[in-house]
Structure formats: structure tokens, C-alpha cells
Amino acid sequence: MESGKPHLSLPRILQMNLGFLGLQFSFGLQQANPIFAYLGADEKDFPWLGIAGPLTGLIVQPIIGVMSDRTMSRMGRRTPYFLIGALMCSAGLFLMPFAQSLLMAFSILFLLDVGNNVTMEPYRAYVSDRLREEQRGFGFLSQSGFTGLAQCLAYASPFLLVSLFGVSKVAEPGVIPDYTRLAFFIGAVLSITTILWSILRVPELPLTEAEKVRIAALPKGFAPTFAEIFSAIREMPNAMRTMAWMSLFQWYAMCCYWAYRVPSISMALFGTSDGSTAQFREADLLSGPMGAFYNAVAFVAAFSMAPISRRFGAGRVHATCLMLTGLAMIAMPAMNSEPPMWLLMGVMGLGWGSIMGNPYIILANAIPAERTGVYMGIFNMMICAPMLVFAGTMTFIYEPVLGGDPRNALAFGGVLMLCAAMAVVRMTGKGGSDSKQVVAAV
Numbered sequence: 001m002e003s004g005k006p007h008l009s010l011p012r013i014l015q016m017n018l019g020f021l022g023l024q025f026s027f028g029l030q031q032a033n034p035i036f037a038y039l040g041a042d043e044k045d046f047p048w049l050g051i052a053g054p055l056t057g058l059i060v061q062p063i064i065g066v067m068s069d070r071t072m073s074r075m076g077r078r079t080p081y082f083l084i085g086a087l088m089c090s091a092g093l094f095l096m097p098f099a100q101s102l103l104m105a106f107s108i109l110f111l112l113d114v115g116n117n118v119t120m121e122p123y124r125a126y127v128s129d130r131l132r133e134e135q136r137g138f139g140f141l142s143q144s145g146f147t148g149l150a151q152c153l154a155y156a157s158p159f160l161l162v163s164l165f166g167v168s169k170v171a172e173p174g175v176i177p178d179y180t181r182l183a184f185f186i187g188a189v190l191s192i193t194t195i196l197w198s199i200l201r202v203p204e205l206p207l208t209e210a211e212k213v214r215i216a217a218l219p220k221g222f223a224p225t226f227a228e229i230f231s232a233i234r235e236m237p238n239a240m241r242t243m244a245w246m247s248l249f250q251w252y253a254m255c256c257y258w259a260y261r262v263p264s265i266s267m268a269l270f271g272t273s274d275g276s277t278a279q280f281r282e283a284d285l286l287s288g289p290m291g292a293f294y295n296a297v298a299f300v301a302a303f304s305m306a307p308i309s310r311r312f313g314a315g316r317v318h319a320t321c322l323m324l325t326g327l328a329m330i331a332m333p334a335m336n337s338e339p340p341m342w343l344l345m346g347v348m349g350l351g352w353g354s355i356m357g358n359p360y361i362i363l364a365n366a367i368p369a370e371r372t373g374v375y376m377g378i379f380n381m382m383i384c385a386p387m388l389v390f391a392g393t394m395t396f397i398y399e400p401v402l403g404g405d406p407r408n409a410l411a412f413g414g415v416l417m418l419c420a421a422m423a424v425v426r427m428t429g430k431g432g433s434d435s436k437q438v439v440a441a442v
Helices: 010-016 019-032 043-049 052-069 079-098 102-130 133-163 178-201 209-217 222-234 244-270 278-312 314-334 338-355 358-364 369-397 406-429
Strands: none
Touching: 010 102, 010 133, 010 178, 019 079, 019 102, 019 133, 019 178, 019 278, 043 244, 043 369, 052 079, 052 102, 052 222, 052 369, 079 102, 079 178, 102 133, 102 369, 133 178, 133 278, 133 338, 133 358, 222 369, 244 278, 244 314, 244 338, 244 369, 244 406, 278 314, 278 338, 278 358, 314 338, 314 358, 314 406, 338 358, 358 369
């Protein structure tokens, strides 16, 4: 066994990652439900209203990464953060449907996203801690699979609540619809229960005596924590440095998709993007099944990519998926009927499944085990920084550059996704970070 780590069966790996179902259901609800549009926000303000996620991720995840690397408790290194984050996330999901103003929703979103980020980083490190090297690829891709499944359910829940359970789709202007409220309540329950299942069924491995001695000798307090973050950045493996441009382009593009998906569909099919109209709510309900489909494709694609990435290399597979996704985003705004939109959503799902899995496969074996937490947190900074760039720039270019049309914002994201694919091709061409060795059969 590698450093005393047992070889886990497929069901055990799936159980250890079940918590990602609840965690990503929360993210999916934020993406699938235009809360700020319902409360009367202008389209140009969507980016900065959604700043809570990237801002808290940028700050919280590296700090939690260092802290979890240095934690010794009866529950383990990562588990305390799972529980604290899940409780905060559940509280945020429960409170969000009661928001009656943009300020209230904006504030609750910070609580929700802090909880998500406190849980997210240790969960990534947990996979590296718990699995042997040859199983980590499947471990990360199973997280990607659960991401697809969770977001599929999150996107579909409003539609299902209306069509199967008769929840009203009528709402007064400035009021969050009942189907959105119920979806958030479901997410609050899933967030805590799935995390509990994972940590109880597949607990962390106990620290070795050598690890305990090493952690006990490390300096404690805020100053050493920040010093460790800056030290890790200075000593960052080349594999991480070469992924920065990829992250910038692909996550800015995904922000374009998340912020303007529903308004773009509403404009393409109904000729309006006014969040107070019945047509917009129709587009929102239609976008739910479409989003569920794209995430269902991501769920299947994530598991299917394991042998493909093993054979051809995670970087090459990722570049191909990003290229197809970019073309789909460019084409989608031109569609004025549903069938081609469904097809393009499937292509989007392929890209999303790759984004949530293959970069972590490339990264996993490039970082030292004793710094897994902090480097996973720093890698997340490469995700959050583009989101902050999006929030800081889209508000100013939306009307003068993109004509105030959400369809143009979506197409612009597609161009950036093609740039991300080119960055990966350049990265793999240098031979610096693409690797076939990380993904292995379970």
C-alpha cells in the first residue's frame, strides 16, 4: 500500500465523494435561479452582485487550506471544516428564499458562499489524502460526476416542482417565486446530510506519528498561516503556473454563461430579458430542464473520461472539450428554437464535466503531499480571480461593447473558451503539465 493507504473499492470512492452532491447542489441553485433578477436588479449589475462567490473563495480557500494542513483533531484534519462549512451553507440556503431586497440577498449570499468555500478546499485535499496515486484520477472525476448530477438536479428542481407537484409559477414583481423557495429548502437539507454520509462512511485516515510530529512543530497563528500561503506561491510547481491562463479564460467564460444564460434564452425565444415578465419566467423554467440536461451530460462525461484521459492525456482531452464548448457558446445565441439549443447544451455539459475534473487530474500529482491543502486553495484562487475580473469588467463593457444584449455576452464567453483551449494546447505542447499517469482504473 502507498504510505499505508488502502486500495478503495468503486462504491467506497463514490461514497466518499457523495458530499459533493450537496455542495454542488448549492452552487447549482445559485446558477439556475436568477434571484437578483427576480428582486429587480439590472442586467449590467449581475456580475458584481454575484461577487460573493469568487471573493470569499479567493480569501477563504487558501487560509482554510493551510489550516486544514495543520489541523490535528479527533475528527481528523479536514472533517471539522466539512461540518462547519456544511452548516453555514445549509443556513444560507434556508435563509435565501426569505430575501426581500437586493441588499438582503447579497448579504445572505456571502454566508452561503463562505460555507461552500470552507467545505470545498478540504474536500479536494481529502481525495488526495485518502486515495492512492493510481486512484486519484477517478476520485477527482467522480467529484466532477457528482457535480454534474447535483447541478442537474438543481437546474431541474424548479421545473419539476411546477410540472409534477403543481407549485405555482406565478409571482408578483420583486418577489421570489415559490418554486425557487422550495428548491433552496431542499438544498439546505442535502448540503448537510450528504456531507455527513461521506465522512461517516469513509472517514479520514489517522495521521501517522511522523505526520503528527511534523504538524506539531509547525508555527501556529495568523502570521505563519499567511507566510505559508506566500511561501507556497513562491515555490509553486511549474504545472500550476502553466495553468493560470487556462483558468483565466475558461472561468471568465463560464461566468458569462451563468450570468446571462437565462436572459439570453429569454431574448432568443421570447424577445425580452425583463426579469419581471411572464415570458422571462417561462424562459427560466425552460432553462431548468436544459441546464439539467447539460449537467446530466457532464455527469456521464466525467466518468467516461477516465479511460480516455488515461490514454490520451488529461490536457489533450481538456483542450478538445474546451474548444467544443466555445463553439457551442458562440452558436447558442443565434438559435431561435428549442431543439438546437438542447444539442448545444449537451456540448456545454461535455465541457463542464472536463472543467470540473481534468485540471485537478493534471494538478494532483504535481504538488507535495504535505502541502495538498494550501495548493488546492491556491489553485482555487486561479478560479476565483477570473470571476472577480468578470465582476469588475463586465458591468462596464456590457452596454458599450456588447450592446446591452445578453446573447452577445454569451458569445463573448465562447470566444474566451476557445482562448482557454489554445492555452491548454500551448501548455501540453511544452510538455510541462499534461500527464497520462494520473488517471488509472479503479
